[in-house]
Amino acid sequence: MLDRKIIQTEDGSATIFIPEWNESYHSKHGAIQEAYHVFIQNGLTDFMDKNEISILEIGFGTGLNALITALEVLGKSIKVNYTGIEKYPVTEEEFSKLNYAKTLKEFNLNIPISETEIQKHYFDLMHANWEEIVAIEPNFNLKKVQADFLEFDFPTAEFDLVYFDAFGARVQPNLWTEELFEKIYHSMKNEAVFTTYSSKGSVRRALQTVGLDVEKRPGPPGKREMLVARKK
Numbered sequence: 001m002l003d004r005k006i007i008q009t010e011d012g013s014a015t016i017f018i019p020e021w022n023e024s025y026h027s028k029h030g031a032i033q034e035a036y037h038v039f040i041q042n043g044l045t046d047f048m049d050k051n052e053i054s055i056l057e058i059g060f061g062t063g064l065n066a067l068i069t070a071l072e073v074l075g076k077s078i079k080v081n082y083t084g085i086e087k088y089p090v091t092e093e094e095f096s097k098l099n100y101a102k103t104l105k106e107f108n109l110n111i112p113i114s115e116t117e118i119q120k121h122y123f124d125l126m127h128a129n130w131e132e133i134v135a136i137e138p139n140f141n142l143k144k145v146q147a148d149f150l151e152f153d154f155p156t157a158e159f160d161l162v163y164f165d166a167f168g169a170r171v172q173p174n175l176w177t178e179e180l181f182e183k184i185y186h187s188m189k190n191e192a193v194f195t196t197y198s199s200k201g202s203v204r205r206a207l208q209t210v211g212l213d214v215e216k217r218p219g220p221p222g223k224r225e226m227l228v229a230r231k232k
Contacts, residue, residue: 016098055080057083058180059164059166169203188231
């Protein structure tokens with residue numbers, strides 16, 4: 001496995017950096033800012049009036065996207081069934097050094113629980129019990145699967161929302177192709193949404209080729225554009 005280091009991003013939140021690839025798990029301009037912009041504001045927000053949704057995350061990574069999703073629905077009537085796929089889970093030593101509980105409270109003052117509760121009840125729990133469903137909250141069920149994305153047996157027409165947060169095409173181009181996007185397409189329900197930080201033309205064309213309607217939207221800090229797609 002490649003060497004991984006904990007670094008601080010510009011919004012004060014931490015991420016994991018892979019020196020050999022010169023690639024980080026989140027934007028160096030702000031891990032939390034990127035996660036909220038790409039996956040909450042351009043994804044989850046569209047579904048907050050639903051009773052129940054299923055979310056698929058490609059690249060569970062540090063668990064940040066799952067964490068902020070759970071916090072966003074805390075106390076709400078919506079129920080979320082969240083599936084995260086990750087080939088190389090972060091270690092306990094690594095996730096214990098990620099400062100998301102502290103920086104999330106500073107970033108979003110509306111979170112109704114304490115920093116300690118976020119760390120212990122949410123973040124620590126999110127990295128335990130792989131391959132089984134864990135009730136993080138009564139309205140948030142999490143299942144983490146350790147698997148290669150290209151080898152995963154995707155269910156048919158199960159997901160309402162897809163967070164695509166794989167490493168960039170520069171270092172893992174095989175994850176941004178029609179082969180994987182077609183599998184994801186068939187796992188999405190009609191009117192399901194696919195959101196990602198990428199805005200590459202090759203990615204947009206591959207998503208369109210498998211049948212998704214794709215649009216460019218303003219990107220998070222440090223990035224001009226991102227992509228959001230819908231299954232019609």
